[in-house]
Amino acid sequence: MTLDIAVERTPTSRIGQVDFDNIQFGRIFSDHQYLVDFDGENWVNPRVVPYGKIAMSPAISAIHYGQAIFEGMKAYKDTEGNPQLFRPLENWKRLNRSAHRMGMQEIPEEFFMEGIRALLDIDKDWIPTTEGSSLYLRPFMFATDDYIGVRPSNTYTFAIFSCPVNAYYSQPLRVKAESHYIRAAEGGVGAAKCAGNYGSVMMPAKLAQKEGFHQVLWLDAREHKFIEETGTTNMFVRIGDTLLTPSLDRHTILAGITRDSILKLAAHWGWKIEERDVNIDEVFEAYRNGTLKEIFASGTAATVAQVELIHYEGEEIQLGGLDSWEWYHKLSNTMREIKTGKTEDIFNWIYKL
Numbered sequence: 001m002t003l004d005i006a007v008e009r010t011p012t013s014r015i016g017q018v019d020f021d022n023i024q025f026g027r028i029f030s031d032h033q034y035l036v037d038f039d040g041e042n043w044v045n046p047r048v049v050p051y052g053k054i055a056m057s058p059a060i061s062a063i064h065y066g067q068a069i070f071e072g073m074k075a076y077k078d079t080e081g082n083p084q085l086f087r088p089l090e091n092w093k094r095l096n097r098s099a100h101r102m103g104m105q106e107i108p109e110e111f112f113m114e115g116i117r118a119l120l121d122i123d124k125d126w127i128p129t130t131e132g133s134s135l136y137l138r139p140f141m142f143a144t145d146d147y148i149g150v151r152p153s154n155t156y157t158f159a160i161f162s163c164p165v166n167a168y169y170s171q172p173l174r175v176k177a178e179s180h181y182i183r184a185a186e187g188g189v190g191a192a193k194c195a196g197n198y199g200s201v202m203m204p205a206k207l208a209q210k211e212g213f214h215q216v217l218w219l220d221a222r223e224h225k226f227i228e229e230t231g232t233t234n235m236f237v238r239i240g241d242t243l244l245t246p247s248l249d250r251h252t253i254l255a256g257i258t259r260d261s262i263l264k265l266a267a268h269w270g271w272k273i274e275e276r277d278v279n280i281d282e283v284f285e286a287y288r289n290g291t292l293k294e295i296f297a298s299g300t301a302a303t304v305a306q307v308e309l310i311h312y313e314g315e316e317i318q319l320g321g322l323d324s325w326e327w328y329h330k331l332s333n334t335m336r337e338i339k340t341g342k343t344e345d346i347f348n349w350i351y352k353l
């Protein structure tokens with residue numbers, strides 16, 4: 001099915017004002033946005049309009065009761081200059097899992113994918129082409145009933161806007177394993193990409209930053225022992241020749257698309273993988289006995305980022321020799337080469353628009 005998407009072009013593009021060599025992350029928005037509404041029965045009125053404010057009632061339930069979910073993905077240009085995406089259907093599926101958990105309306109594939117297509121068709125010149133840069137896409141959905149009774153909204157808006165972003169130079173991360181505050185508990189919404197998961201960790205993240213750490217490393221809510229994820233990335237630990245990552249079974253962490261891609265590559269190369277509970281004591285023990293080789297974080301922003309330090313209850317793991325981290329470098333290079341077409345895309349991850 002091809003949707004009939006109404007397009008209203010901006011009379012004056014802002015692209016000429018953008019210094020693409022010095023893009024301020026997350027502050028520059030492309031000329032247009034895509035919107036579509038759920039009216040209680042159907043998704044209606046898909047449209048591309050100039051980027052700008054969205055009128056809303058102050059009573060909408062998203063801002064009071066938090067029915068708000070989002071995704072994050074990147075568009076690149078291929079060698080012929082055509083827009084391409086990395087595994088976008090996984091973002092669509094995850095958005096719908098988040099919608100389901102939050103009692104929100106799921107969105108059909110065509111309203112998601114055709115919206116991206118229409119937006120990139122009109123704003124493709126906003127996809128930067130310097131090595132490592134991309135156009136970050138932010139699909140999101142929020143509840144729009146103007147009714148302050150506490151119940152699931154009947155109406156929703158789904159929208160997408162985009163921001164050009166430069167290559168992400170990730171410095172090695174220093175993280176604080178948090179043993180007081182928690183991010184998610186079993187049975188809760190940790191696996192959903194809902195706004196509340198990000199709001200609730202702002203305060204502990206601020207405290208950790210004041211203490212000199214980049215990120216909080218979240219531990220399980222019950223025992224404060226099992227590694228979960230940081231606020232924006234999944235976690236991997238290499239002990240000896242085994243790659244460990246927390247399993248998704250507890251439903252407390254986000255099923256990262258980068259995480260899944262790393263696991264598929266690692267399996268393809270025959271690496272030993274264990275998706276299971278990863279006890280922080282086990283990681284400290286491996287550090288003490290010399291078998292802890294690498295720790296890295298994964299997510300759309302950085303793809304893979306080295307973690308050089310973990311602080312946990314007064315003790316620290318501090319890893320050196322970052323240049324020689326064989327598995328990190330192999331993963332990060334391969335992911336980059338797949339996205340830029342320099343390595344064969346054996347899993348069909350690249351989606352050409």
Ligand SMILES: Cc1ncc(COP(=O)(O)O)c(C=O)c1O
Pocket residue numbers: 072229230231232233234253254255256257258259298299300301
């Ligand atoms: C809490 C959390 N965990 C993990 C990730 C990594 O997910 P992905 O690899 O799909 O970007 C993200 C980023 O989306 C996140 O917000």
